[in-house]
Amino acid sequence: MDIDILSLFPEYFETPFACSMIKRAREKGLLNIRCIDIRDFAEDRHQTVDDRPYGGGPGMVMKPEPTVKAIRSVRRSDSHVIYLSPQGGVFKARLAEEFAKKHTHIILICGHYEGIDQRIIDSEVDEEISIGDYVLTSGAPAAIVFVDAVSRFIPGVIGHPEGPYKDSFHGSETFEGPQYTRPFEFDGKKVPEVLVNGNHKEIEKWRSTQGREKLEALRHRVGENNEKSIS
Ligand SMILES: C[S@@+](CC[C@H](N)C(=O)[O-])C[C@H]1O[C@@H](n2cnc3c(N)ncnc32)[C@H](O)[C@@H]1O
Numbered sequence: 326m327d328i329d330i331l332s333l334f335p336e337y338f339e340t341p342f343a344c345s346m347i348k349r350a351r352e353k354g355l356l357n358i359r360c361i362d363i364r365d366f367a368e369d370r371h372q373t374v375d376d377r378p379y380g381g382g383p384g385m386v387m388k389p390e391p392t393v394k395a396i397r398s399v400r401r402s403d404s405h406v407i408y409l410s411p412q413g414g415v416f417k418a419r420l421a422e423e424f425a426k427k428h429t430h431i432i433l434i435c436g437h438y439e440g441i442d443q444r445i446i447d448s449e450v451d452e453e454i455s456i457g458d459y460v461l462t463s464g465a466p467a468a469i470v471f472v473d474a475v476s477r478f479i480p481g482v483i484g485h486p487e488g489p490y491k492d493s494f495h496g497s498e499t500f501e502g503p504q505y506t507r508p509f510e511f512d513g514k515k516v517p518e519v520l521v522n523g524n525h526k527e528i529e530k531w532r533s534t535q536g537r538e539k540l541e542a543l544r545h546r547v548g549e550n551n552e553k554s555i556s
Contacts, residue, residue: 326425326479327357329399330468331392332435333374335360337465347473350482358472359399363387366394375438384439392434392441396449401430406451408434408441409464409471413453416471418494420454425478433471435464499540502532 330338338360342351350356364372368390375385396406405428414420424431434441434450446453456467476482477489493500505516519531 326355326428326475327430328359328433328472329430330358330360330433330435330472331363331395331399332360332463332465332468333363333387333437334435334463334465335362337463338469341469342472346482347476350476350479353481355479355481356472356476361395361399363391363395366391366398378439382439386439387436387441387445389442389444392445393449396432396434396445399432403428404430404432406432406434406449407471408436408446408450408453409456409467410436410440410453411455411458411460413455415458416454416456416474418474418492421471421474422478422489422495424475431475433464433468435468437463493536499533500536502535 332338338358341347342358342360347356347358351358364374367374374387374391376388378384378386400406405424434445454467454471456470461467480486483489489495491501505520509516509521517531519527522528
């Protein structure tokens with residue numbers, strides 16, 4: 326998969342995409358990430374990328390010309406253009422899987438300041454995605470979350486091909502059960518017997534019950550999940 330990230334701070338991505346699984350995925354050619362500086366597409370000698378909002382209000386807005394030029398410089402016939410925005414549909418595991426399977430080229434637009442001129446969204450963007458109902462200073466951290474979650478569903482990125490499908494939110498759409506490793510006893514607490522009896526059916530059942538109960542208790546504690554979501 327090819328991902329082009331357009332932002333005002335390409336240096337933001339240097340470390341997150343240069344370690345661990347994303348690094349290996351890039352080395353193997355499974356994931357090609359380019360970080361593009363929108364400022365390079367500014368037209369004046371001061372490289373202006375923002376201006377005051379029409380109608381008044383605090384902060385600045387990203388001007389349409391540099392961002393649209395940046396998008397068009399990387400756009401291909403198979404591109405899917407996403408604006409990372411708190412006003413988008415909330416990103417879920419199901420969507421991460423869908424993006425990995427459906428798209429070969431994703432362009433991520435990271436906003437800054439008060440956001441981007443609406444005309445960029447109207448003319449260039451296929452969909453807006455939010456990583457949660459809160460406001461970040463820029464789309465850059467959201468892009469890192471997006472790339473990380475999507476890349477787990479690209480075959481070959483995770484060592485165990487079935488790994489992402491066994492994690493929380495997949496299959497039964499609950500949490501994965503609790504995990505234990507050696508030692509068998511730590512601080513007076515033993516590993517649950519069911520995990521050492523070798524009965525894999527029982528282990529599966531125990532894990533899914535534990536995951537479901539934890540999820541239900543959490544949802545109950547924080548109030549019913551009424552986030553906006555994309556169908
Ligand atoms: C300070 S925010 C702008 C918020 C905007 N004024 C609003 O109230 O909707 C700056 C940029 O951060 C990014 N951003 C902020 N929160 C986000 C979220 N929850 N998910 C994805 N991107 C987000 C967007 O790219 C946005 O343009």
